[in-house]
Amino acid sequence: MPKLLDNINLPSDLRELPSDLLKKVANELRMEVLNLVSNTGGHLSSSLGVIELTIALHYVFNTPDDVLIWDVGHQSYPHKILTGRKDRMFTIRQRHGISGFPKRSESLYDSFGTAHSSTSISAALGMACAARKKGNLDRKHIAVIGDGAISSGMAFEALNNAGVMDDINLLVILNDNHMSISPPVGALNRYFTYLMQGRFYAAVDNKVKKEFLHTNQDIKINNDNEFSIKNSVVSKTFFEEFGFNYSGPIDGHDINLLVSYFQNLKSNYGLNFLHIVTKKGKGYDLAEKDPILYHGLGKFNLQTGIISANKKELKKTFSQIFGCWICDMANEDSNLIGVTPAMREGSGLVDFGEFFPDRYFDVGISEQHAVTFAAGMACDDLKPVVAIYSTFLQRAYDQLIHDVAIQNLDVTFAIDRSGLVGADGATHSGNYDISFLRCIPNLIIATPSDENEQRLLLTTCYKYKGPSAVRYPRGEVIGVNVSIKLDTVKIGYGIVRRLGKNIVILGFGTLVNNAMIVANKKDFTVADMRFVKPLDENLIISLAKxxxxxxxxxxxxxxxxxxxxxxxxLNKNNFQIPVLQLGIPDRFIDQGDLKQLNHEIGLDPEGIESSIISTFKNLYV
Ligand SMILES: Cc1ncc(C[n+]2csc(CCOP(=O)(O)OP(=O)(O)O)c2C)c(N)n1
Ligand SMILES: CC(=O)[C@@H](O)[C@H](O)COP(=O)(O)O
Ligand SMILES: [Mg+2]
Incomplete structure (x- = not known):
């Protein structure tokens, strides 16, 4: 059967269709996303949840002249399919392929690059101000933001700023699916439920309503599946108080309803806020039931879904080693507190959250708050461990310096996803933490070379009374035995892993294992430096000699x-010796398979060997 989607390459094609065919387009687009992600992997649940929204937006608004910004951007797959990239989507998140996030260099329809959350309102507001200055009063600026992303401080800063601006053509769409990656946290989420209670809305799928409200004890759904509303009147919403014209909540899967709302909003110049309710994973039963598992995933079989592999056969990940370590450490020390800014699953904190619910804090997408919150607890002799991705710690740099380090507070940072991360690309790479951390006084920085070292260095840093950071990469461990003890090592000392001759490789982190492969072949020396700060100066000088x-x-x-x-x-000690620095080159590295990327930048054993040979060919023969 010919599909409507076959003839839709751009939103202009979509706009040719009568609106009664949009439901059919939605069904096809949903299947397209499902087929795609089952073959490539990627962010599924969020993309499935915005199928109708994406179609309705491109149908009504004049994209790309009207600006459309997807917050986080992990839900942009249907948008990409409708905006000229359908035939290249099979390359998504792969080397030189389509990015998993909106990207200005990829398409005119990607008005703003996103991936780190909660930037959309600020960017849309900036563009709206620019349009005002240029006298372009027709252009609409649309930010689509999730209930998780809107809880972040940055989104509020933008709303706060927008609320006092005149002549701004801005539409904020809150896509409220009652989920972040994990179940939602925080009072704002409670407020959204309250809005749902107070503002009865027509024609919403009762299944959606029911699940959306299931956490709220006050709401009863009676026999004919309607609400008996306890607090049925919401006067002015928070967003109206901010100066926005608020409408909703409406059913974000009712495509005709969305189209009619957008048609009204299109001609409504000013600050508009539309609250829609959707279901994460909509249309794929397995994802609806478990949106967390289907948030971001690898390839899978559409019929059977994700089949969990035999755990014994799989290597653990560094995040899992951290997850075990924090539970063991918490058993030993009742002052240990675990903090995550909305990355419970990815950081390996699911078990900790279950076993130690009183000592577990998911603070939502609020990295800045997470760090200062930990600092506050440390003032009262608690021992917070902030589990955070390297890339998201960038958000909390000032808090790290101003609130933790200057006051020399006892906070341990467990920094996951250091180095390149693979499919998420440049926005999510943790390439900068050593550079941005090592200039901060008081802070200790450890770089474990394997999972046993990770546990040792986590314990060492945790027991150190002051700020410390342990960084480790995404993915599988090296495969060494891990001691179950909670031992420590001497801070600021490295160890020689192999004694050879002529050339010494000073390794930081898991690349020490690649260094060992090269050194075994060429008879070089390898030191696992363990700490970037304090750096083992004596070891460096003695090896240099x-x-x-x-x-x-x-x-x-x-x-x-x-x-x-x-x-x-070396400079401080007036020591002259040729030095070759190997690391991640000074450019942004887009998505790709991690092995392939490491090969490309010369950090696999072959690359390391050939760099050493070409640089020092005269020095070791
Ligand atoms: C600054 C930042 N912190 C954390 C993340 C990781 N992250 C990606 S999506 C997501 C949940 C977003 O929830 P929501 O905005 O409600 O979107 P949904 O997935 O529900 O569509 C999180 C925490 C991120 N991308 N950026
Ligand atoms: C969109 C986003 O920011 C997260 O979903 C991220 O992609 C998770 O990365 P990991 O797969 O490394 O946990
Ligand atoms: Mg959400």
Whole structure:
């Protein structure tokens, strides 16, 4: 059967259709996304939840002239399919393929690059101000933001700013699916439920209503599946108080309803806020039932869904090792507190949250708050561990310096996803943490080379009374035995893993294992430096004295990283020796398979060996 989607390559094609065919387009688009992600992997649940919204937006608004910004952007797959990329979607998240997030360089329809959350309202507001200045009063600026993303401070800063601006053509659409990656947290979420209670809305799928409200004890759904509303009157909403014209909540899966709302809003110049309710994973039963599992995933079989592999056969991940460690440490120390800014599953904190509910805090997408919140607890002798992705810690840099380090507070940062992350690409790479952390006084920085070292260094840093950070990469561990003890090592000391000759490789983090492969072949020396700060100066100088050249190796940006720290030590000691710095080159590295990326930037064993040979060919033969 010919599909409508076959003839839709751009939103202009969509706009040719009568509105009664849009439901059919939605069914086809949903199948297209499902088929795609089952073959490529990617962000599924969120994309399935915005099928009708995406179609209605492109149908009514004049994209790309009207600006459309997807917050986080992990839900942009249907948008990409409708905006000229349908035939290349099979390359999504792969090297040189389509990005998993909106990207300005990829399409005119991607008005703003997103991936880190809660930026959409600020960016849309900025563009709206620019349009006002240029006298372009027709352009609409639309920010689509989820109930998770809108809870972040940055979104509020933008709303606050927008609320006092005149002549701004801005539409904020809150896509409220009652989920972040994990179940929603925080009072704002409670407020959204309250809005649902107070503002009865027509024609919403009762299944959606019921599930949306199931956490709220006050709401009863009677026999004919309607609400008996306890607090049935909401006077002015929070968003109206901010100066927005609020409408909703409406059913975000009713495509005709969305179209009629958008047609009204299109001609309504000013600050508009539309609250829609959707279901994460909509239309794929398995994802509806378990939107967390189907949030971001690898390839899977559409019929059977994700089949969990035999756990014994799989290597653990560094996040799982952290998850075990924090439970063990919490058993030993009742002052330990675990904090996550909305990354419970990814950070390995599911068990900790279950076993220690009183000591577990998911603070929502609020990295800045997470860090200062931990600092506050540390003032009262609690021992917070902030589990955070390297890329998201960037958001909380000032809090780390101003609230933790200057006051020398005892906060441990468990920094996951350091180095390149693969399919999420440049926006999510943790390439900068060594560079941005090592200039902060008081802070200890550890770089474990394997899972046993990870546990040792986590315990060491945790027991240190002051700020500390342990960074480890995304994905599988190396495969060494892990001691179940909670042992510590001496802070600021590295260890020589292999004694060879001529050239010494000073390794930071898991790349030490690649260094060992090269060194075993070429008879070089390898030191696992363990700490970037304090750096083992004595070890560096003594190894420098006994070798002809030094190679530094790290999965951090080459600029300002651990290699630079080694150069500073040599310089301070007036030591002259050739040094080759190996690390992540000074450019943004887009998505791709991690192995392939490491090969491309010369950080796999072959690349390391060939860099050393070409640089030092005269020094070791
Ligand atoms: C600053 C930042 N912190 C954390 C994340 C990780 N993250 C990606 S999507 C997501 C949940 C977003 O929830 P919501 O906005 O409600 O969108 P939904 O997935 O429900 O559609 C989180 C926490 C991120 N992308 N950016
Ligand atoms: C969109 C987003 O920011 C997250 O979903 C992220 O993609 C998770 O990454 P991991 O798969 O590394 O947990
Ligand atoms: Mg959500």
């Amino acid at each position: 006994n070798h002809n050249a030094i190679v530094t190796l790290e999965d951090n940006a080459i600029l300002g990283g651990a290699g630079s720290a080694v150069l500073e030590v």
